[in-house]
Amino acid sequence: MAIPGRIIEGIYNSELKAEDFYDKYGKEEIEQALEEIKKSNIEILNKYPAEDMKKAIEAKMKNQAVPSVSTKTKYRSFRIISYAAAAVFVAAIALPAGINTYKSKTEISTERTKGSGPVINQTTKLSLYRQKNKEVELLSNGSKVEEGDVIQITYQAGKENYGIIFSVDGNGNVTRHFPTDSWTASKLRHGKDEIPLDFSYELDDAPNFECFIMVTSKKEFELNDIERKIKDATNIDYLKSLKYLPNKTEGIFFLLNK
Numbered sequence: 001m002a003i004p005g006r007i008i009e010g011i012y013n014s015e016l017k018a019e020d021f022y023d024k025y026g027k028e029e030i031e032q033a034l035e036e037i038k039k040s041n042i043e044i045l046n047k048y049p050a051e052d053m054k055k056a057i058e059a060k061m062k063n064q065a066v067p068s069v070s071t072k073t074k075y076r077s078f079r080i081i082s083y084a085a086a087a088v089f090v091a092a093i094a095l096p097a098g099i100n101t102y103k104s105k106t107e108i109s110t111e112r113t114k115g116s117g118p119v120i121n122q123t124t125k126l127s128l129y130r131q132k133n134k135e136v137e138l139l140s141n142g143s144k145v146e147e148g149d150v151i152q153i154t155y156q157a158g159k160e161n162y163g164i165i166f167s168v169d170g171n172g173n174v175t176r177h178f179p180t181d182s183w184t185a186s187k188l189r190h191g192k193d194e195i196p197l198d199f200s201y202e203l204d205d206a207p208n209f210e211c212f213i214m215v216t217s218k219k220e221f222e223l224n225d226i227e228r229k230i231k232d233a234t235n236i237d238y239l240k241s242l243k244y245l246p247n248k249t250e251g252i253f254f255l256l257n258k
Contacts, residue, residue, distance in 0.1 A: 008033045124158030126214040126252045145256045152200040157188035160216035170208035172233035183223045214252040
């Protein structure tokens with residue numbers, strides 16, 4: 001039986017007694033839920049100035065002098081994340097149009113029929129950007145990263161309608177990035193430009209790698225049992241195989257080495 005969030009939060013904040021709920025929900029289950037909250041609340045949510053980042057990226061794409069990206073004071077968030085996070089939420093970074101990066105599992109060329117309206121990019125794509133100190137850069141698949149790097153995820157939906165984006169780190173932790181509150185695929189936005197997620201992520205000290213996986217389909221789907229289906233979450237070759245994804249879905253794999 002799922003433990004209501006208000007009860008776990010009440011126990012965590014010492015407003016309720018854990019033992020009062022052992023019979024109904026189980027001692028082990030309650031302790032596990034409390035541990036997840038503890039891990040989540042250790043994480044620090046860092047707010048970075050989106051406008052400065054946008055200007056830096058735009059200048060980089062135009063081969064102009066890149067202005068410095070401000071590193072303003074960080075602040076602590078009290079948001080409780082209900083799943084084990086391999087990275088930390090930070091504020092969204094606005095991104096410019098027309099940046100090409102990673103090749104998807106199935107490449108679909110961009111086409112437009114005369115008189116059919118705006119050009120829609122029909123290639124499904126996952127892209128990652130990094131802010132490190134005062135620099136911002138577009139990452140390549142296999143790029144070297146380290147703890148503290150701030151990563152912004154963007155996507156292009158192509159011909160797909162629904163999607164989920166998650167990551168797996170070198171400790172085998174699975175982090176959901178899109179949507180943030182469910183393993184049910186969300187409706188993807190379409191357009192000629194990349195779509196940035198609402199949050200960026202500061203990498204933690206997990207070893208070896210962080211890999212990001214975008215799963216898409218024309219129809220709705222769920223990944224509720226994805227952590228159980230991923231049998232070897234610390235094996236890069238296995239993760240790259242995408243064999244654990246449901247039928248009738250497409251997957252994109254983006255690896256960051258540490």
